Amino acid sequence: MKKKTIVPLIVFLVGICLLSVFTYNTNVQIQKDRRTIAKLNAVTYGQRIENDIENGIEITDTLKQVLINGNGQIINFSKIAENLMSYSIQSVQLAPNGVVTEIYPEEGNETGKIDLLKDSKRGEISNYAKDHNITIIQGPIKLKQGGSGLVVRNPIYLKDENGQEYFWGFTIVILRVPEVFEDSTNALSKFKYNYRLSREASVLDKKHVVVDANCDKMIRPVTYNLTVGKEKWKLEIMPRAGWSNSKTLYLIFFGGLSLVLLxxxxxxxxxxxxxxxxELKELANKDGLTKLYNRYGFDEMAEKMISKNPKEHCVAVLLDVDDFKLINDMYGHAYGDKALISLSENMQKFFSSSALLGRNGGDEFCILLPNCTMEEVKESLIEFTKTPKTFSYKGQTYSFCISLGYAEYPNNAIERSQLMRCADTALYEVKLHGKNGCKAYQEGFQSGVRKQLGFV
Structure with missing residues (x-):
């Protein structure tokens, strides 16, 4: 009863544990796979954003080259700037000596004509760019025309007639945000990613400021680090639905739970x-009276024992009750049954647990002793025949005797059925030599075996 209750309970608990571990591992794998894919997307679109910004910066390099070729002069600036303009560019500017004098398009940008080196908001970083001859980016800033922009200032140094370098000023481009890299950010949004693009505030301030984002909060995002000029940028992305797949996990868990219950x-x-x-096998293989193996069960088990160790010696024993018919006639079949039960109990106590015990039927019993020879068990069998065997009748105890014969495998027989016939012949010879097998079974065995093997 305990086994019937405990084992199903263990199956249920183990199943729940395995299901939990499987669900957890699946969740971990899903997150790992999603992070891997997100990382690939971050790298892909991060590089595209990097290229888009670099392309904007190259406009200042183009103007720089024109200035160098023109020895500091640009003829028809508006026409050149017009050719450089695109959807993502707000304006193109020139700032000789740091003062913005040329802006294209000029309309709407008139207030941009300022002295960059002396301006309170732009002076420090502009002077740093001038002194260190590096391109700097500021922003994002709010544009008067709407939206945000990034200001790129590229310092220009020319050589005078003596070959000495001098500061000419800046070439400037204002890039629209997010238009300058919207192909990449639109693609990320289309693939259901939240993103955040940030940059160092300036080469003088390492604190990151957000350039563009489509969400307020990022949870364990993957990051791709960009380098634009001398500045460090950072693209962070994560799946809009999160790193886990709740629908899949629910299906796995509840499907697994149904399987565990099943x-x-x-x-x-x-x-x-x-x-x-x-119960049915017990009824089929066991004798109902003595609870020993019946003939079918004994033959099946004996066959298995011999087949399992075909080179090992074993001894088969057949025995019966002397004058058993007389016991039934004098005391009745119920007391004859008591004698048989007493004999079976005596056998179970005397022989080791490795011995195979059975009842062929009536008063005949069989024994298979594994891993032994006749010489090794002879004295033990003699002792067993001498052991008192009794049954009770109306308060009185009556004794009875047995006769037995035995044969050895593989010396006397090469398979089970032949072995049992040899033992049966030995038992028959014992009966011929005297009623008490205790006195004559050895002689009868030898004679019986000879007949069985065809020597007499």
Whole structure:
């Protein structure tokens, strides 16, 4: 009863544990896979954004080259700037000596004509760019025309007639945000990613400021680090639905739970069926009176024992009750049964647990002693025949004797049925030599074996 209850419970608990571990590992794998894909997307679109910004910066390099070729002069600036303009560019500017004098398009940008080196908001970083001859980016800033922009200032140094370098000023481009890299950010949004693009505030301030984002909060995002000029940028992305796949996990868990419950029910059913099978096998293989193996059960088990160790010696023994018919006639069949039960109990106490015990039918019993020879068990069998065997009748104890014969495998027989015939012949010879097998079974055995093997 405990086994029928405990094992299904264990199946259920183990199933729940395995299901939990599997669900957890699946979740970990899903997150790992999503992070891997997100990382690839971050790298891909991060590089595209990097290229887009670099392309904007190259406009200042183009103007720089024109200035160098023109020895500091640009003829028809508006026409050149017009050719450089694109959807993502707000304006193109020139700032000789740091003062913005040329802006294209000029309309709407008139207030941009300022002295960059002396301006309170732009002076420090502009002077740094001038002194260190590096391109700097400021922003994002709010544009008067709407939206945000990034200001790129490229310092220009020319050579005078003596070959000495001098500061000419800046070439400037204002890039629209997010238009300058919207192909990449639109693609990320289309693929259902939240993103945040940030940059160092300036070469003088390492604190990151957000350039563009489509969400307020990022949870364990993957990051791709960009380098634009001398500045460090950072693109962070994460799936809009999160790193886990709740729908898949729910399906796995509840589907697995149904399977665990089904297995628990099947285990319970199997125990019930196994219990019934054992009962039926017990009825089929065991003798109802003595609870020893019946003839069918004994033959099956003996065949298995011999087949399992075909080179090992074993001894088969057949025995019966002397004058058993007389016991039945004098005391009745019920007391004859008591004698048989007493004999079976005597056998179980005397022989080791490795011995195979059975009842062929009537008063005949059989024994198979494994891993031994006749010489090794002879004295033991003699002792067994001498052991008192009794039954009770109306308060009185009556004794009875047995006769037995035995044969050895593989010396006397090469397979089970032949072995049992040899033992049966030995028992028959014992009966011929005297009623008390205790006195004559050895002589009868030798004679019986000779007849069985065809020597007499």
């Amino acid at each position: 297995l628990t029910g099947l285990t319970t059913l199997l125990f019930l069926l196994d219990e019934r099978r054992v």
